[in-house]
Amino acid sequence: MALRHAVLAALLDGEYSGYQLAKIFDLSVSNFWHAVPQQLYSELSRLETEGLISGRQIIQHDRPNKRVYTVTPAGVDELERFAAEPAKPGIIRENLLVMVQAVDHISAPAVIAQLEDRAVASAAKIEVFERTLKHLRGDLDEETFLRTGSPLGPYLTCLRGHRFEQENYEWFTSTARLLRARAGTQTEESDPS
DSSP, rough: OOHHHHHHHHTTOOOEEEHHHHHHHHHGGGGTTOOOHHHHHHHHHHHHTTHHHHEEEEEOOSSSSEEEEOOHHHHHHHHHHHHHOOOOOEEEOOHHHHHHHTTTTHOOOOOOHHHHHHHHHHHHHHHHHHHHHHHHHTTHHHHHHHOOOOHHHHHHHHHHHHHHHHHHHHHHHHHHHHHHHHHHHHHHHHHHO
């Protein structure tokens, strides 16, 4: 997948400025695709040049003018082509996993501290996902929303992000607890008194 497809998919639900698109990426798309605002603005320019999105200038009297974008029929065709390709499985490239892999030979307290920090970050992300899911489904319970609600795509990707962060949180906390317990056991075994 290229950034272009993530941008096109994010623009399907409406007309957005680059700033609004960056907010959408930060809140909902970031669980499966990370991009900084500069990358988004460059991609918007390329997509407009290629005719996959159209942009229009909005004159604002109290603020700088802004440009908003929508997906063109050619952009939808590009997403259709992309969706017909075999999806490549995701891969994990995670510095913290390298540290855990090496924990038998490096300082366990440093790794434990990193695991605990990441657990806190995951807990915060879980809260954001829960608020976003509730906002997307409105007054509906999850089962009803999944059967009848809209927009379904953003809800499903947010649900995946929520489950991913829950799994991360559980792994970070259980691994930190295990390493802490083992470090305590090793300290007791090495203490001659």
